Amino acid sequence: MNDVKGDGAVSGAVEAGELRKSYRSRAGEVRALDGLTFSVAPGSVFALLGPNGAGKTTAVRILTTLSRPDAGRAAVAGIDVLAHPGRVRQVIGVVSQHSGTVGLLTGQENLALQGRLYGVPPRELKRRVAELLDQFGLAEAARRQASTYSGGMRRRLDVATALVHRPAVLFLDEPTTGLDPEGRAELWAVLTRRCAESGTTVLVTTHYLDEADKFAARVAITDRGRIVAEGTPDQLKAQLQGDSVLLELGDAGQVELAEKALARVPQVRQATAEGAVVRARVADGPRALPAVLAGLETDGIGVLSVTVARPSLDDVYLHHAGRSFRQAEGSTAA
Amino acid sequence: MNPVLQSWALLTGRYLRQLYRQPAVIGITLTQPVIWLLLFGALFKKVAELPGFGGGSYITYLTPGVVIMTALFSSSWTGMSFIEDMDTGVMDRFLTAPVPRGALIAASLAYQGVTTIVQSAIIIAIGWGIGAGFPGGAAGVAALIGVSVLISLAMAGLSDGFALLVPQREALIGVSTMLVLPLTFLSGAFLSLRLVPGWIAGIARFNPVNWAASAGRVAVGGHPPWGTIGSYAGFLALALVATAAMSTWAFRVGEQ
Numbered sequence: 001m002n003d004v005k006g007d008g009a010v011s012g013a014v015e016a017g018e019l020r021k022s023y024r025s026r027a028g029e030v031r032a033l034d035g036l037t038f039s040v041a042p043g044s045v046f047a048l049l050g051p052n053g054a055g056k057t058t059a060v061r062i063l064t065t066l067s068r069p070d071a072g073r074a075a076v077a078g079i080d081v082l083a084h085p086g087r088v089r090q091v092i093g094v095v096s097q098h099s100g101t102v103g104l105l106t107g108q109e110n111l112a113l114q115g116r117l118y119g120v121p122p123r124e125l126k127r128r129v130a131e132l133l134d135q136f137g138l139a140e141a142a143r144r145q146a147s148t149y150s151g152g153m154r155r156r157l158d159v160a161t162a163l164v165h166r167p168a169v170l171f172l173d174e175p176t177t178g179l180d181p182e183g184r185a186e187l188w189a190v191l192t193r194r195c196a197e198s199g200t201t202v203l204v205t206t207h208y209l210d211e212a213d214k215f216a217a218r219v220a221i222t223d224r225g226r227i228v229a230e231g232t233p234d235q236l237k238a239q240l241q242g243d244s245v246l247l248e249l250g251d252a253g254q255v256e257l258a259e260k261a262l263a264r265v266p267q268v269r270q271a272t273a274e275g276a277v278v279r280a281r282v283a284d285g286p287r288a289l290p291a292v293l294a295g296l297e298t299d300g301i302g303v304l305s306v307t308v309a310r311p312s313l314d315d316v317y318l319h320h321a322g323r324s325f326r327q328a329e330g331s332t333a334a
Numbered sequence: 335m336n337p338v339l340q341s342w343a344l345l346t347g348r349y350l351r352q353l354y355r356q357p358a359v360i361g362i363t364l365t366q367p368v369i370w371l372l373l374f375g376a377l378f379k380k381v382a383e384l385p386g387f388g389g390g391s392y393i394t395y396l397t398p399g400v401v402i403m404t405a406l407f408s409s410s411w412t413g414m415s416f417i418e419d420m421d422t423g424v425m426d427r428f429l430t431a432p433v434p435r436g437a438l439i440a441a442s443l444a445y446q447g448v449t450t451i452v453q454s455a456i457i458i459a460i461g462w463g464i465g466a467g468f469p470g471g472a473a474g475v476a477a478l479i480g481v482s483v484l485i486s487l488a489m490a491g492l493s494d495g496f497a498l499l500v501p502q503r504e505a506l507i508g509v510s511t512m513l514v515l516p517l518t519f520l521s522g523a524f525l526s527l528r529l530v531p532g533w534i535a536g537i538a539r540f541n542p543v544n545w546a547a548s549a550g551r552v553a554v555g556g557h558p559p560w561g562t563i564g565s566y567a568g569f570l571a572l573a574l575v576a577t578a579a580m581s582t583w584a585f586r587v588g589e590q
Contacts, residue, residue, distance in 0.1 A: 064430045068589055086432060094430040098423025104352045116344050117431050119337070145355070161427070 012039035012075075013169050013201035014046070014063060019072035021058055021225075032058040033069065034225035040169075040218070045192065045202040047212035049313065050222035056205035057097065059222075060173045063203070064094045077168045077201075090118075093162035093170040093200075097177065100158050103147030107138050107157050110146055111164050118165035125164070132160040136190055152183030159191055163200075170195065172204040176211065184208070188215050209313040221317055228320040237311040240319055242269065243285030244309045245292050250302035252276035258301050265295040272318065279318075285309070338440075341433045345441030349415070350448065363449060367404040367457045374400060374524065375464065384529060397461030398478055398550040399523035404457060405450045405486035406518060406543060410510035412446050412490035413497025420501045435585040439578055442494055443487045450486040454479045469556035477553035477563055484570035485546035489514075491577030498584035517543040522551070542573045 021033040032055045040046040048056045061067040063074055065085035074081040077091045094100070101110045111132060115125040133139045136156040141149060146157055155175060162170060175191075176184040192215055195202050206212055212219045213233045220230040229236055249258060255273045262271035262280050267288040270281040282288035285308035296303060309315075353359060375393050382392035419425040428438060458475055462468065468475055492513075497506055518524075520537050521544035527535045538544040549566035552559055 066426060066429055066589065089430055089432045092430060094427060096423040096426045098421070098426070100423035100427040102348065102352070102424055103422070104355045105348070109351070113344060113348060114427075114431070117341060117428075117433055119340070 013042040013044075013077055014038075014040035014203050015073070015075040016059060016063065017073035019059065019062060019069045019074060021055075021062065021067070021069045032225055033062075033072075036072070036222070036225060036227060038220045038227055038230060040201055040203055042201050043199045044217040045195065045204065045215055047216035047219045048203065048205040048222055049207070049209065049212045049219050049317070050205075051207055054222040055225040056222055057173055058225075060094075060171050060203070060205060064092055064171050065089055091168040093165065093167035095158050095162045095170070095172045095175050097173050099146075099154060101146050101154065101161055104145055106143050106145055107133060107149070107160075108142040110157060110161050114161045115164040120165060128164055128166075132163060135194060136160040137186070152179055152186060155179060155183070155187055156190065159187065163194065163198075166198065167200065169201045169203065172202065174205055174207065176206065176208065184211065209317070213313050219313065221313075221320055223317075223321040229316060233313060236313065236316045240281070240311040240315055242281055242283045242311065243288075244311065244315055245280040245282055245285055245289060246307040246309060247278045247280065247292070247296065247303050248305045248307075249276045249278060250304050254301050257299060258296060261295050261299040261301060262292065265291050267291050268295075281315075337432070338434045338437050341437035342440045342444065345428075345433070345437060346444040349441060349445035353445075353449075363408070363453065364456060366408070367400065367453045368460055370404055371397065371400045371457050371460055372464075378524065381525065391465060391467065393461060393464055394466045395526070395551070396524065397457060397466040398554055399547055400461075401454045401457050401478060401482045402485060402521075402543060402547045402550055403518050403523050404453050405482040405546075406489050406514055408449060408453060409446050409486040409489040410493050410514050411506075412442055413493035413495075413506050414503065415442060415445075416494055416497040417501050417503055417506065420497075429585070436578075436582050438585075439491065439494055439581050443490050443578065446486055446490040447483050450483050451479060454482045468554045470554040470558045474554040474558050477558065477567075478550040481546045481549045481553070481563075481567055481570060484567060484574055485542060488542060488570060488574040488577050491574060491579075491581050495577060495581030495584045498581060499587055517541060520544070521547050523547040542570055545569055 016036050016038050019033045019036040023030045023032055034055075036055060036059055038046075038048075048059065050056055058067065062069050063076055063081060065081060065088050068082065076088050079087045079091070081088050102113075105113065108129060111129040112125060115128060120128065133142045136159070138153060138157060138160065141153060146154060149157060159172070159175065176187055179187065188211065191202070194200075204216065217232065218230065219233055219236060220227045221236070222228070229239070231239075247258070249255060252275065255276065255278060258278045259271045259273055262268045262278065265280075267282050268280045269283075272279050280292055282292070289306065289308065293303065293306070374396055378396065379392055382390060382395060416425065419428070458468075458478065470477070493506065493510065496509055500506070520534055521541050522538060523543065527538055545566040549563045553563050
């Protein structure tokens with residue numbers, strides 16, 4: 001975490017140090033980044049995980065030279081982003097939330113234009129374009145205009161385009177938003193294979209917990225412009241040292257009563273509610289279950305169903321941000 | 335090749351390829367000037383009979399005016415492509431690539447320049463077909479097209495800059511309409527400045543559209559005064575440099 005040194009020397013492929021950024025809006029000043037600090041090891045996949053409005057996109061825009069922070073340090077591939085944006089642009093690939101490819105150009109033309117803008121020699125470019133089209137399952141659609149592609153195909157083209165010039169670091173801002181589960185899985189499969197082969201460092205933002213869990217070597221959980229927890233998905237889950245017992249109540253009106261009842265059960269460390277579901281955090285789910293159910297029964301609270309869950313990143317998020325992921329999404333959805 | 339030139343050529347090529355794939359846009363681009371010329375020609379036919387017009391043919395007077403007006407109209411929309419690119423993420427991709435900001439502006443202007451050359455040539459050809467005279471000959475016609483390109487690019491630079499600062503279609507439409515019509519009517523594009531109220535003629539002296547219309551008109555007339563045309567062209571070139579620089583600067587505002 002403290003890889004960003006005062007003299008500007010850096011060791012990670014991506015370094016963010018105490019980044020701060022505020023925007024003025026009609027509602028007043030919005031603090032998008034509030035001391036965001038993280039470091040990404042070269043060649044790894046790093047996920048910035050958080051709900052909408054957590055500052056993920058702002059962080060990516062600063063690291064990809066599109067925006068300047070109010071304060072803080074940023075470096076990509078050892079290059080100071082604020083001092084040498086032009087040099088950073090040579091070594092990064094960017095997939096933004098919006099497509100980024102030109103609908104009226106064919107897949108092949110989009111790839112070729114990108115390569116030529118980076119000065120890839122023509123013969124080499126031809127080889128790379130064919131290879132990417134093949135790897136990303138777009139060979140048959142290569143001569144069709146990108147506007148005719150399906151959502152999943154278009155997104156694969158977006159990612160392929162960001163790789164033509166062989167960037168050292170690839171930034172993806174919510175690359176799978178709007179894709180169906182199949183499309184998400186396909187995109188991740190080709191992306192991780194390709195980047196592992198080429199040793200490309202990947203920084204991805206997502207609000208899909210399962211994606212971060214499955215594909216990222218390290219995950220940083222962002223909330224309100226700060227990193228609230230960082231580690232491998234397993235480390236983060238291990239920090240919780242416990243299971244969740246999810247209790248679906250028959251009467252949503254009894255939720256508060258249930259929370260109080262559970263607080264009296266010695267095995268329960270924390271009880272939180274979301275809709276008609278109450279989540280009790282316990283050390284060992286199966287063992288604590290009888291006590292948990294007895295505690296509710298004493299107060300006459302009816303339970304429709306019970307699930308015991310091993311810790312998920314959702315629990316980690318809940319633990320560090322003090323609210324569940326879905327609640328955070330709801331509170332920031334404009 | 336120089337990286338700025340290389341990016342510029344690639345991005346201009348991209349615009350032209352997009353145009354080629356949109357036959358409807360090509361159709362509108364080509365028919366619009368024809369409509370202007372025929373409509374204004376019919377509407378103001380008797381105007382040339384007014385004293386002070388010198389009794390020449392109105393279509394001869396009108397053709398250079400329509401050339402300049404069409405250049406201004408079509409270039410005022412140039413910023414739309416930028417807004418489209420910002421909405422689709424294409425602009426961000428170019429901005430995160432080693433593409434000089436000036437090359438993005440230059441490509442947009444080059445594309446607009448090609449459009450203006452084609453549109454101006456069509457208007458001149460049709461004007462000639464319906465009786466306009468060009469005693470200035472080929473050199474005069476070339477100079478008319480030249481000043482139409484200069485005013486078009488100056489306007490395109492303004493449009494691009496505005497689009498970067500306020501990336502909303504409605505805002506660009508509003509400001510284009512608000513600028514283009516007054517600039518056209520506060521010039522000698524359709525009426526001799528000897529016939530208009532003094533204050534309009536006064537403002538017209540400082541209106542780049544009037545510089546273009548005046549230079550274009552005398553260029554295609556008999557015995558073109560090349561010194562005057564040259565100084566008008568010089569002022570237009572300065573206006574072009576100013577708006578292109580302004581729009582290149584506007585990229586920085588987006589970084590905030």
